[in-house]
Amino acid sequence: MTTSNFVNFSKPFVDAAKSVYETMVSTKLETEKPLLKKDTLSRGDVSAVIGINGTINQDGESIRFKGMLVLSWPYDTYFKIATSMLMEEFTEYNEEIADVGGEICNMIMGGAKRQLSDMGYATEMAIPSMIEGKGHTIKYPPGTTVMMIPLNSAHGKMFMELCFRAD
Numbered sequence: 001m002t003t004s005n006f007v008n009f010s011k012p013f014v015d016a017a018k019s020v021y022e023t024m025v026s027t028k029l030e031t032e033k034p035l036l037k038k039d040t041l042s043r044g045d046v047s048a049v050i051g052i053n054g055t056i057n058q059d060g061e062s063i064r065f066k067g068m069l070v071l072s073w074p075y076d077t078y079f080k081i082a083t084s085m086l087m088e089e090f091t092e093y094n095e096e097i098a099d100v101g102g103e104i105c106n107m108i109m110g111g112a113k114r115q116l117s118d119m120g121y122a123t124e125m126a127i128p129s130m131i132e133g134k135g136h137t138i139k140y141p142p143g144t145t146v147m148m149i150p151l152n153s154a155h156g157k158m159f160m161e162l163c164f165r166a167d
Helices: 003-025 075-086 100-118
Strands: 035-037 046-058 061-073 121-125 129-132 145-153 156-166
Touching: 003 075, 003 100, 003 145, 003 156, 046 100, 061 075, 061 100, 075 100, 075 156, 100 121, 100 129
Parallel strands: none
Antiparallel strands: 035 145, 046 061, 046 121, 046 129, 061 156, 145 156
């Protein structure tokens, strides 16, 4: 995927993340410069992972694509987001907040899906899965390039990773 294709593909996800944070977490997100990710190590301690599949129409041809959206948060940030969303203070990871990241991921994917549709993408969503623990790794689809977009809020950092491959 070229840099300009990545920017076009990632914009709906960034826009949706900003909207979700303002609505659900009561804070704004600021983006940093995207980076090409060269390893599988998560930059956060809690990650929400969702597969993305579908088709894109280019020049009258329908091309299948496969990708993934990963959202990762350091523990401290995740606890602050859970506290903001659930209006109860959290200082440790537990079952009560285990799905917060998955819910944010679903909302971002839903928002991005609408914009992607306008760009010619027909997307199918999977159910997000959660990974928790310091130093965990992410298994990306084979043959994909992973771009990471660091995002900042008043609650701390979030890392958005996107990968995409047309078949």
